[in-house]
Amino acid sequence: MSQPALTTDVTVVGAGILGLSTAFELLRRDLSVTVVGRRDAAHAGQASRAAGAMLTVFSEVEAGHPRERAGIEVAQRVAARYLYDTWLTDLSAAAAVPLSLIPGVWVVANGFGADDPAQLSAICEAAHSHGFPAEYGAAADVPGLRPQHRAFEALWLPDEASVDPVAVMAALETAVARHPRCVWVEKDAHAVTECGEHLVVAAGAQEVLGAHLVLAAGAQSARLLTGGLAERAAIPPVWSGRGVSVVVDAPFALPSAVRTPNRGFACGSHLVPRPDGSVYLGATNRLSTEPDYQRGPGLDEIATLIHDGAAELHADLRKATLRAARVGHRPVTIDHLPLLGSTGHPLIHLASATYRCGVLLAPLAANLVADGITAPGSHADHPYRPTRPMPRPVLADQLRESAPGLVDMLCQPGGVLPAGTDTQLAGVLRVALTEIAGSDGVGGSAMRRLWERAPMAEAVPLILEAVGRL
Amino acid sequence: MTLADTWTAALGVVARLTGREAATLRADDRLDALGVDSLDRVLLAAQIEHRTRRPLPDAALAAIHTVGDVHHHLLCLPDRQAPPAVGTIPAEECA
Numbered sequence: 001m002s003q004p005a006l007t008t009d010v011t012v013v014g015a016g017i018l019g020l021s022t023a024f025e026l027l028r029r030d031l032s033v034t035v036v037g038r039r040d041a042a043h044a045g046q047a048s049r050a051a052g053a054m055l056t057v058f059s060e061v062e063a064g065h066p067r068e069r070a071g072i073e074v075a076q077r078v079a080a081r082y083l084y085d086t087w088l089t090d091l092s093a094a095a096a097v098p099l100s101l102i103p104g105v106w107v108v109a110n111g112f113g114a115d116d117p118a119q120l121s122a123i124c125e126a127a128h129s130h131g132f133p134a135e136y137g138a139a140a141d142v143p144g145l146r147p148q149h150r151a152f153e154a155l156w157l158p159d160e161a162s163v164d165p166v167a168v169m170a171a172l173e174t175a176v177a178r179h180p181r182c183v184w185v186e187k188d189a190h191a192v193t194e195c196g197e198h199l200v201v202a203a204g205a206q207e208v209l210g211a212h213l214v215l216a217a218g219a220q221s222a223r224l225l226t227g228g229l230a231e232r233a234a235i236p237p238v239w240s241g242r243g244v245s246v247v248v249d250a251p252f253a254l255p256s257a258v259r260t261p262n263r264g265f266a267c268g269s270h271l272v273p274r275p276d277g278s279v280y281l282g283a284t285n286r287l288s289t290e291p292d293y294q295r296g297p298g299l300d301e302i303a304t305l306i307h308d309g310a311a312e313l314h315a316d317l318r319k320a321t322l323r324a325a326r327v328g329h330r331p332v333t334i335d336h337l338p339l340l341g342s343t344g345h346p347l348i349h350l351a352s353a354t355y356r357c358g359v360l361l362a363p364l365a366a367n368l369v370a371d372g373i374t375a376p377g378s379h380a381d382h383p384y385r386p387t388r389p390m391p392r393p394v395l396a397d398q399l400r401e402s403a404p405g406l407v408d409m410l411c412q413p414g415g416v417l418p419a420g421t422d423t424q425l426a427g428v429l430r431v432a433l434t435e436i437a438g439s440d441g442v443g444g445s446a447m448r449r450l451w452e453r454a455p456m457a458e459a460v461p462l463i464l465e466a467v468g469r470l
Numbered sequence: 471m472t473l474a475d476t477w478t479a480a481l482g483v484v485a486r487l488t489g490r491e492a493a494t495l496r497a498d499d500r501l502d503a504l505g506v507d508s509l510d511r512v513l514l515a516a517q518i519e520h521r522t523r524r525p526l527p528d529a530a531l532a533a534i535h536t537v538g539d540v541h542h543h544l545l546c547l548p549d550r551q552a553p554p555a556v557g558t559i560p561a562e563e564c565a
Contacts, residue, residue: 442516442520445519445520446513469509
């Protein structure tokens with residue numbers, strides 16, 4: 001039986017960090033907000049609570065990234081970092097709970113990445129060019145680093161930091177839910193329609209009529225739009241990078257986060273200290289075009305985490321005690337940049353596709369999305385506007401670029417191929433996959449379908465696996 | 471191709487995907503219960519397209535839930551329509 005419809009200035013669909021930080025900001029701008037999303041203890045598949053939550057301003061810079069993309073991403077992350085301390089203080093006050101950052105991140109180089117010294121150099125240069133400190137140190141001096149395989153260089157980024165995302169989410173929930181102008185519908189939204197000047201969100205038997213709608217439901221966001229709204233909003237495709245992470249009691253001290261540079265198709269291994277003394281170990285990354293948010297962490301995914309973490313960061317991880325394993329679906333779009341602000345429909349706004357950077361970008365995202373509502377058109381040229389044109393990468397080009405990363409991925413850190421054979425194997429993979437992609441057989445058809453669904457580097461491991469299953 | 475042939479073909483396709491014996495599969499077996507994941511479904515689509523020589527859009531693929539649904543698609547029938555009585559499928563239907 002349906003319940004009386006709620007009316008609100010803004011409906012926010014999604015109760016992850018982007019949805020709640022946007023709701024928090026809109027409430028501060030004197031609007032009424034209705035949040036639609038589950039608020040139970042499990043939060044299955046939610047990226048926010050599964051995140052390492054390093055505020056990675058520079059440490060995810062890759063030497064191989066196109067200069068333009070790197071420039072845009074770093075500038076926006078710097079802007080988000082400048083907002084962070086004040087945002088956290090305000091949130092802490094609103095929720096009446098203490099929240100703090102754990103300063104500093106070490107990035108370590110070893111022999112497993114394609115060219116770790118080049119990655120560290122690119123990270124260092126990016127930090128210095130924005131006036132942030134970055135200092136090289138000896139790997140032996142990095143606290144909490146004792147890998148099975150020797151690291152030979154380390155870069156200390158004192159102004160990067162980490163935060164406990166579970167504590168931040170709890171504070172956001174409290175701050176938003178206790179606000180007198182907020183209503184929280186604790187159900188999943190299942191459809192959005194248009195009715196006169198309102199957008200109607202249906203969640204179970206409850207309907208919410210909002211003057212504006214913010215979609216912050218990850219890869220599900222656009223799928224909720226019905227009755228021609230999807231065509232008007234023209235939201236670019238969003239998939240998820242499924243990631244598994246664990247929280248452990250580790251038999252070693254870890255004062256600051258320690259990580260490798262990005263690796264292959266993932267963010268490398270990282271250990272992040274939590275305020276309660278536990279240690280976070282992350283994270284796998286597997287592109288999911290049809291995300292199953294209920295599927296729990298696989299043993300293979302956990303085994304990969306432990307293998308890579310012990311090989312590259314601390315051998316004693318194998319002696320740690322497991323506290324929790326989580327799965328997070330990080331929303332991502334073709335050009336890997338976030339989708340923040342007004343869509344093709346002036347009353348539908350998007351807060352998604354922050355991929356591995358949602359926790360850092362949350363305050364910036366909230367401002368951009370809220371500005372789209374209170375000051376329409378104010379970010380018409382922003383690089384993260386959802387209406388920007390999307391590239392259409394070509395599979396053959398991507399295979400050429402990704403083949404060495406496939407070899408790294410297959411070997412895993414610690415796997416050693418005889419000198420020169422990694423290049424040979426990458427060449428064979430590139431040629432074989434390109435040939436199959438061009439064929440009219442079952443393999444070619446499957447590869448093209450995968451590529452049409454998600455034309456991005458992260459689809460290449462799926463393509464390899466699909467061909468392997470034939 | 472006879473109905474029996476397409477049934478055998480459907481069983482063969484699902485058996486290859488799942489690593490199960492074709493003889494153990496039934497029409498109402500659900501693909502997800504047989505361990506078919508989203509990547510397997512892409513391979514399933516490619517095999518159906520290859521055999522029927524017709525494109526299978528993602529929406530139609532999403533509506534395939536059982537071994538029987540696979541059979542229906544190999545017969546080039548729309549979703550959820552009962553297959554014809556046992557006999558010969560006219561060649562033009564699968565052209």
